[in-house]
Amino acid sequence: MSVETMLGDRQKLAYIAAQAADARLNVELETEGMTLNIGPQHPATHGTLRIICRLDGEQVIWAEPSAGYMHRGYEKLTEVRTFPQVTTLVNRIDWLGSFANEVPFILAAEKLMGVEAPPRAQHIRTILFELSRIANVSLFLGDLGVQMGAITPVFMAFRDREYVLNLIEGATGGRFHPNFDRIGGLFNDLPKGWIDETRATMKKLRNFCDEMDALLFGNEIFQTRTRGIGVIPSEIAVQYGLSGPNLRASGVDYDLRRDQRLPLAWDKVDFKVWTHPDGDSFARCWIRLQETRESTLIVDQLLDTIPAGPIMAKVPRIIKVPEGEAWVSTENPLGEMGYYVISKGDLGPFRVKIRSASFNNISIVPWLLRGVYVPDVITILASLYFILGDIDR
Amino acid sequence: MLAITIPYWGQSLLRVLGGIVAVLLPAGTIVYLFLFKMMSFMQSRLGPMEAGPYGSLQLVAEVGKWLQKEDIMPERADHRIFKMAPLIVLTSTFLLIAVVPFGPDAWFTNFDVGVFYMLAVSSVSVLGILIAGWASANKYSLLGGLRAAGQLIAYELPMVLAVIGVVIQAGTMNLQQIVFAQNAGEMFGWNGLGNPYILTQFVGFCVFMVAVQAELTQAPFDMPIAESELVSGYMTEYSGFRFLIFFIAEFATAGVFALVASVLFLGGWGVPFSWFGWKSIDGVANWMNVVGPIIMFSKMMLLVFLIMWVRFTYPRFREDQLQRFAWKVLIPVSLANIMVTAILKVVF
16 A cells, blocks of 8 residues: 555645655755766876766766767778778777788778789788787786786786787888788788797797786786676677677677688687676676687697798789779777778779777767776776777777 | 983984984885886886986986976965975874884984874874865865775774784883884793794784785775876876975885884894893993994885885775775784784783
8 A cells, every 4th residue: 555545635745745845855965976077188098088977976977988089080081092002091090900900991992803812911911910919909908907006017018019019010011000911912921030930929928918817817906896897798788789809708709700701811720719708897808818818829820821822912003993882890809890991993992981899899888887986987998998099090 | 321412402403304314215215226126127127227327316317307397286276285285294204203213222202102103193194185185176186085085094993903912912102112022022932033023913914014005005005096097196286396295205104104014013123132132221232223223224125125016016906895805804803813912911
């Protein structure tokens, strides 16, 4: 029996009046919230991402990412470049794993032209792709420590990433922006001694992963800071269009390297796609650690089976891409990255739509940050792992 | 006692000078040895190498840089309080050093309730931090200041409780007497090592060091200055020489707390008295006034090494986890320690 039915009319009115007075009092006594701008200039956002947080004490009641402080207009700029020139631009999208940005665009252009790179070029492309993944994610592992207050891991990450960058520089001539991929193959063959060097480096990187495992992932403080924080259920992850390690950490077994047939060498190697059932911050970090280790194993396997042959298919000197539309996406270090290229038969693309992983990955931030504490905001953002160039393009 | 007599004003002057030396010298050494060099070696880099041999003059260069900087103050800051805050924090350090004994006669004040005084003045710095956070007119500073206040008050308690075990065992609150009790003591009839309380009060020592780590707001308890989320916490708006004062206070306090810990748990300035056949505190040879500070200094460096080692290794706790750790782990453990100590004190 509800309160109203037990009471007479006068009592009912008095009850309503009392409730109204209570409500008014609650409004008057409501503690005032505080709006905290995390960013655009802030040590926690690697770049200029701004997160507007409405705080109640230290609890976030509402948060919204505000991207676009570093928008460089690459989609528009591609329209005034020729096809080979575009790789220079797209290199700068995810600046930590540059080579991986070039590959899907080149593949899309090749798809339109109907050429396919020779097997050796495909192989080397895959190796460099995985190396840029290792370079990218190993820095993430170190940065994770800094976000949570441990200052030492990041220096170890920088130290060991340097070896990988040296390899990329040795093969391509550019440490950060290789600009090495060409339509129909690669710019150059591998230098002498590079393969042995790479094998040795992969061993170092596996050591680095073990070190991180012991130093950071085995640490109890790290575990209490990340376990159960920022849980993304698998349905929500799919609905928000997450991809890459963030999706796999929610238990969705989806990896474009395995699930998609591309003219690259992933189908020739045997690798495990790691997933984690939890979907919390720890799972996202842990998945990346395992993937780095897995990538070193992929590189090792690929080095054993590099086929001989040319590194460049027969393509005309002046590249004109026939009319048509093509969509190619690959499993980049940050997630699924794809290019939708429309060509009108000119020297350059008519329109390019870039689907970058980070932009979709941070779309879940408002959903994820409700009700968490300010320190957890940083943990969650760190574990989502975005790169600002990849958000703003 | 000393053979020469120094007038009262001379003694006071010497004490002030000695206090400044005792605060600033360890602070500089800690910054160079641990912050610049040890941290660098742990992170596979060299650290400063250009200023002076092996970068030993780096700190001088840094201080020079800070002193030249423009004195920036936020427009909406509470100016008078804003200027006062770093000085209050530093004052707390100087107040702490006043009770630390460095030798049989080398003390600033020989205080009968030294432990009580020490615990009381160590919380003065909370005031400075809180008003620094409030007066900066900055949201990050405010959050940092409030976090610091909550944390320092929470960790004051385990610190007090950890020290009580020592006080019970020594039967005195005079730090000089505590040093004497440790060095003149004996373990099961054997007095070759004295009786440093780190052996009998090991739990207390651990709780004390954890509380010190939190009082210094160093990782894993550096939530108040959490640079990845609060930029620099309550120090965000401070630059130039005001930041320098905070910086000195941070490392000087680390040194002073290490000195206090070495007095309470490691036998302070003394060597086991049985080595030289000293029977009472008056019987201690005069040269201990010179050797004592050196012994103290080396013990301090050892403890600061521990503090810094943890600082450079661990990630930080979240605010609620940190409070839970203080109230649910440290305080019960130190209370149990007090009970056991009291019972054993009665039994033996």
